[in-house]
Amino acid sequence: MYRLRCEVPGAGISSLNSIATDCAVVKKQRLRKVVGQDKYQINNKYDKRYTPRPVDEIIFRAKAKVGKKIAYNVISQNCEHFVTKLRYGIPVSDQVNDGIDLAETVMTVITGAAVGIMGIAALVLGRKH
Structure with a gap:
């Protein structure tokens, strides 16, 4: 069994180099x-949403x-986009959507915390005057 993958020269899957490049080699x-010895599973998670090609x-x-060298962008043309386009004819990546959702959640929490701290500071400073 073979696995086809796009590889960013000099970058591992979690490497920051994969963010800074615009090209990959298949x-x-x-x-x-x-x-290696890691467990894996085949995950055709979009099969209910899209019809797989033959x-x-x-x-x-x-x-x-x-x-071949192909365009690579961690947000719009990553490896998941590549394989879903092969399978369904449509480039889709929940990795990107999940990452954006996480970033938005983190920013909401940080903003809420900052507003809360400023509110407490205003109360404390307001009482001293």
């Missing part, structure tokens, strides 16, 4: 080599990309 590697078509399109 590689074909054996799945066992990529995952397997032969997915494989044909994937093989055509091997060795």
